[in-house]
Amino acid sequence: MAFILAPLKGPGVSGMSVTSGDGVTRRGHPIYATFVGDYPEQCLVTAVKTGECPTCEAPRDKLGEDSEETAFPLRDLEKILVALETLGRWTNHLRKSGLPYTNIFRSISPDILHQLYQGIVKHLISWLKAACGEAEIDARCRRLPPNHNIRLFLNGISDLNRVTGKEHDQISRFLLGIIVDIQLPDNISSTRLLTAVRGVLDFLHLAQYPMHTPRRSLTSAMPSLASTTTRVSSLIWVFAKISNLPKLHNCAHYVMYISLFGTTNNYNTEYTERLHIYLAKDAYRSTNFKDEFPQMTLWLERKEKIFHHEKYIQWRLDGSPAPPTLKPLPPGIIYERRLKMTKHPTHKAVRINTLVADYGAVLFRDALIRFIVQFNNPTFSRPQIEARSASVTLHFNRVPVYHRIKFITEDPYTAGGPEDSVVDSIHVQPRKPLSSGKELPGRFDTSLVNDGSDG
Known part of the structure; x- marks a missing residue:
């Protein structure tokens, strides 16, 4: 770590020319600002014990208390260094080998993947299974209707092993919906349960916003949701x-963290x-499994050179085009x-009769006639449309049918330039017999x- 960060020592004090994302070159001081890692790695770089907070001085037995009522001071690097020097201990680890303007306790950044998805959401699912019963949770998962933005777990979520962060993300999208009217054992009220789950999920999504406003999301919404999230500890004690x-x-x-380092998409371990x-x-x-580190390093260096050379050859084959220019767009x-x-x-x-029988479009013929009349006569009132529709006859009996409609949007902040992404879709498909003798059920979103x- 000291070898990797050694080039920051001189420019961190004297400064250097730095070109920003908007193409302007300014005088800058590169410093060690954030550490991106999971909780065990955070404990290692801050030299705190497992189970303690690497940022503040909260005791291990008070981590579950409400943060608004019991605010603990942040760790003071100078006091810790003085104490270590008094004891004659090595302090270069916390000083980061002389890097300027470095406070390792202020460099810890949020970890959306391990803290929220693989942490809180993972525990939340286990607490809900303990409170509501695995059979009931799985049954409600199987009853969810298909949706473009939701992955269905038709076998339930109780028996899942080695669940990834992406799968926890997919589960969190419908977790509140499957417990909204659930009955707890011994007729316990589910109000606290729903409040805690909703607070956790709201905080999960708000923490991943690509932009924040100081007056609303940072100073109003997120502190209250963080307080609700920490109050989950009382619920955890009841069930787990x-x-x-x-x-x-x-x-x-x-x-x-967000006030210091910006939005969490800049330092996500994902x-x-x-x-x-x-x-x-x-x-x-790629090694012979003996003295592997030099071989791994050499393999990575060669792999990187091959990659850069391949990109260069492709660039020359494309006619040596200039780098794409991205239009400055207002944030949104x-x-x-x-x-x-x-x-x-x-x-x-x-056939239109097939649309009525298999697709359930009972009024398709009448609706199509009204649309044709209104399209040809946009100034007609509703009674006039009804009167004219009564005398219209369709001279065809078949129409083309689309089983899927997509809604796309353009993401202007993609590294390779703006690109389209599917944000929603509508599926319309009648039931269909399969070659195995079974029947694929219809889907009508x-x-x-x-x-x-x-209106």
């Missing part, structure tokens, strides 16, 4: 008989998890959605259409 979880306590520091495969597993497999969270259809319909010609009338 455990308390004082560092992951729950750490939620109280998220406002400070981005670097994939590097375990590229930099460790694949590299290790919700972007305009566009309707996207396939080039060809799913079925080119379906419910959609709310805004016709622009503000």
